[in-house]
Amino acid sequence: MDGYGGTILRINLTDKTIKKEPTDPGVMEKFLGGRGFGIYTLYTEVPRGADPLGPENKLIASTGPLSGVLVPGAGKMDWTTKSPLTGGYASSSVGGMLTAELKQAGYDSIILEGVSEQPVYIFIDDDVVEIRDASPYWGMGCISLEKKLKDELGEEFQIACIGPGGESLVKYACISHDWGRQAGRGGVGAVMGSKKVKAIAVRGTKDIPLADVEGLIKHGRALFKACKDAPAMEAWQRYGTTSVVSWCDENGALPTRNFQAGAFKEGKNLYGEVMRQAIVKTDKGCFACPSPCGKYSYSKKHDLYVEGPEYET
Ligand code: SF4
The missing domain is CATH 3.60.9.10 (Aldehyde ferredoxin oxidoreductase, N-terminal domain)
Known part of the structure; x- marks a missing residue:
């Protein structure tokens, strides 16, 4: 099968x-x-x-x-x-x-x-x-x-x-x-x-039975390329789930103090763009994912490597 x-x-x-x-x-x-x-x-x-x-x-x-x-x-x-x-x-x-x-x-x-x-x-x-x-x-x-x-x-x-x-x-x-x-x-x-x-x-070390290996490779490659080239994917690839933090903050939808508020003064420090520059070191993706949303970060203050940051995954 x-x-x-x-x-x-x-x-x-x-x-x-x-x-x-x-x-x-x-x-x-x-x-x-x-x-x-x-x-x-x-x-x-x-x-x-x-x-x-x-x-x-x-x-x-x-x-x-x-x-x-x-x-x-x-x-x-x-x-x-x-x-x-x-x-x-x-x-x-x-x-x-x-x-x-x-x-x-x-x-x-x-x-x-x-x-x-x-x-x-x-x-x-x-x-x-x-x-x-x-x-x-x-x-x-x-x-x-x-x-x-x-x-x-x-x-x-x-x-x-x-x-x-x-x-x-x-x-x-x-x-x-x-x-x-x-x-x-x-x-x-x-x-x-x-x-x-x-x-x-x-x-697992076995091959998966496939009807048309060449066809799969051809179409798989085309799909990867389409994902990679899609403008909407650029921010996702670079910032992962934190790419939406700025939008949420600007539109009052950033859950703050158990959603008593939708934004807070220091919210800008959590923007994906800021964290990418400040702490993110590299990306991490799941199997066959063209847009690796996972990030690995380093905190100099704590001398600690962690996976993240993530926002409402
Ligand atoms: S497949 Fe994994 S790395 Fe890719 S977007 Fe989903 S959670 Fe992120």
């Missing part, structure tokens, strides 16, 4: 079973993309009235048919679940490298179901899939854990994990990946925490 890994991973945390199911071409065609598959699975498999933080809810991490190939926007992974925050469905996407890695391991989606009694993490190394003990990592923050797992497993493993917020079932908790990229909507991190899954670590 061109464009797909061909396998869905179904991992039951209650009875610790791992099933590899063939990806259904009919479903993928009808419910296109990672989000389509996630919503289809949620709708057909999670019963009405299920507790979002209980064993009946599922957390579905999905790629799409373009994930992992070189076309703009092919680096997003979708996380779908029943939201503990709203009671409705949550669909949250994250960039980084995870979706490409999962597809290259041969999987289109991971369906996490049930609830583990002990903290665990999911280890995926191409065909090897294991549920491993995560007790030593419980309580760790996401950045520290990502570093630790990469140190232990190998730099090339891509990590998605939760921090203490997800463990404590904070209803808006994120799933973190790639040193600060977040699946931040709907409390997907709380659902991962309710299943006691601290992290997912993935390494």
Whole structure:
């Protein structure tokens, strides 16, 4: 099945079973993309009235048919679940490298179901899939854990994990990946925490089956060029999400003191243009992104390198 890994991973945390199911071409065609598959699975498999933080809810991490190939926007992974925050469905996407890695391991989606009694993490190394003990990592923050797992497993493993917020079932908790990229909507991190899954670590080394490699390269290149050349993208590439701060400030839409005001005197110091000059050192982009909005900055005052700044990502 061109464009797909061909396998869905179904991992039951209650009875610790791992099933590899063939990806259904009919479903993928009808419910296109990672989000389509996630919503289809949620709708057909999670019963009405299920507790979002209980064993009946599922957390579905999905790629799409373009994930992992070189076309703009092919680096997003979708996380779908029943939201503990709203009671409705949550669909949250994250960039980084995870979706490409999962597809290259041969999987289109991971369906996490049930609830583990002990903290665990999911280890995926191409065909090897294991549920491993995560007790030593419980309580760790996401950045520290990502570093630790990469140190232990190998730099090339891509990590998605939760921090203490997800463990404590904070209803808006994120799933973190790639040193600060977040699946931040709907409390997907709380659902991962309710299943006691601290992290997912993935390494994939396979080729993705493609129908027309040359055609894909040709059209992918044209799309990258169109994105790079688009005037509207210039500010986004240079300043990232902070490119909108000046507009918000000038139009009274800069959230200030919990939105008691829409601007403040020192707001100009937060403009993307100012920070680019003052602290930003270089750019960071997700897989196959033509407009890297991520920034790395250095604070001389604190002698500290950080990722950011970001504005309302
Ligand atoms: S670098 Fe920024 S714009 Fe590009 S995919 Fe990642 S989050 Fe989106």
